Amino acid sequence: MESKPRLLVILDIVTVLLFISAVSMVFLYAPLEAVMGQVQRVFYFHVANAWVGMLGFLVAAVSGVAYLRKGDRKWDIVGLAAIEISFVFFFTAIISGSIWARGSWGTWWTWDPRLTTAAICELVYAAYFMLRQGIEDPDRRARFGAVYAILSFISVPLTFISIRIFRTIHPVIIGSGAAGAEGSFDMTAKMLQTFMFSLLTFSFIFADLLWHRIRLGHLADKTENLKLKVLQ
Amino acid sequence: MLYSILQQAPAETTRYMIAGYTVIFTIMLLYVLSLIVRRRNLERDLETLKEMEPKEE
Numbered sequence: 001m002e003s004k005p006r007l008l009v010i011l012d013i014v015t016v017l018l019f020i021s022a023v024s025m026v027f028l029y030a031p032l033e034a035v036m037g038q039v040q041r042v043f044y045f046h047v048a049n050a051w052v053g054m055l056g057f058l059v060a061a062v063s064g065v066a067y068l069r070k071g072d073r074k075w076d077i078v079g080l081a082a083i084e085i086s087f088v089f090f091f092t093a094i095i096s097g098s099i100w101a102r103g104s105w106g107t108w109w110t111w112d113p114r115l116t117t118a119a120i121c122e123l124v125y126a127a128y129f130m131l132r133q134g135i136e137d138p139d140r141r142a143r144f145g146a147v148y149a150i151l152s153f154i155s156v157p158l159t160f161i162s163i164r165i166f167r168t169i170h171p172v173i174i175g176s177g178a179a180g181a182e183g184s185f186d187m188t189a190k191m192l193q194t195f196m197f198s199l200l201t202f203s204f205i206f207a208d209l210l211w212h213r214i215r216l217g218h219l220a221d222k223t224e225n226l227k228l229k230v231l232q
Numbered sequence: 233m234l235y236s237i238l239q240q241a242p243a244e245t246t247r248y249m250i251a252g253y254t255v256i257f258t259i260m261l262l263y264v265l266s267l268i269v270r271r272r273n274l275e276r277d278l279e280t281l282k283e284m285e286p287k288e289e
Contacts, residue, residue: 032242039245042252049256085263092259096252103248205260212267219274226281 002219008211015201015208022194022201030194039103042096044194048202050093050118054156055206056086057125061153064146076142077217078210079149080132085209087125089202094118105169113166114159121155128152 026044033040059082067075097115102108109115128148135141163170187195 034242037242037245038249039243039252041249042256045253045256088259088263092256095255095259099248099252099255103243103245209263209267216267216271216274219271219278223274223278223281226278226285230281230284230286 002215008208008215011204011208011211015204018201018204022198025194025197030191031188033191036104039100042100042103044198045202046093046096046100047195048198049089049096051199052202052206053086053090053093054160055203056082056089056210057121057149057153057156059210060086060149064149067142067146068150073138073142073221074218076145077214077221079145081210081213081217083125083128083149085206085213087122087129089206090118090122090125094122110169112170113162113168114170117155117159117162121159124152124155 022044026041030041030044032038060079063075063079063082066072067079094115097118098108101110101115128145131148132141132145135144162168163172
């Protein structure tokens with residue numbers, strides 16, 4: 001059994017400590033929002049989850065470019081790892097956003113530009129896994145996966161800017177939003193600190209999970225190669 | 233007076249906050265567990281395959 005690198009152990013510990021601190025800040029440090037009440041606290045991890053989603057999709061697109069240029073299998077493993085993690089976190093962002101919407105807008109879902117583009121983005125990346133499942137040859141699978149990761153990244157900036165260019169009820173916390181936005185709030189200094197700390201924490205969570213998932217990918221490759229050798 | 237106090241109080245949305253964080257923590261935990269389980273299964277498969285691997289003379 002392969003031992004865990006020392007740096008990864010340190011990263012695990014730092015990430016857990018940051019996560020505990022972020023949770024404490026959300027519930028104990030950040031003040032209660034005057035209009036929405038407690039449900040506003042969902043905002044800190046909702047945005048942080050979406051951030052991890054978009055960050056991972058970017059990493060996958062960059063890995064796709066690297067794979068197409070160098071043809072090195074390790075970039076395919078990185079791309080797959082990043083998309084898997086981001087897919088999970090982006091899904092969490094959509095679900096937690098829906099719960100927040102119920103508390104502040106009075107509805108679980110509305111076909112608002114942000115919610116629609118986010119749902120499309122998630123479905124586009126769901127198709128990535130289906131594409132990979134349908135291709136037997138590893139090199140072909142990696143090549144198609146790389147191209148798909150690059151093309152599907154178009155949906156990410158579209159999701160990000162949707163609330164800035166379309167008329168929407170989704171609040172824009174950073175920058176100016178549409179006049180019809182509901183659930184907007186002015187962040188106090190403590191809210192901003194909690195928000196930024198949550199983003200930092202989730203960046204660490206992403207890096208830590210990515211490293212673990214890449215190691216898992218290498219192990220899966222090793223097992224697959226040995227399986228082929230034994231079967232020959 | 234009472235109307236004015238009620239107007240100023242934040243909305244009672246605690247259950248949505250609890251639901252939101254339950255979902256977030258549960259999904260994160262399940263994902264971490266899936267990584268652990270998949271790793272353990274692969275290590276087991278690898279051990280079995282190593283035992284089956286033909287020895288080179």
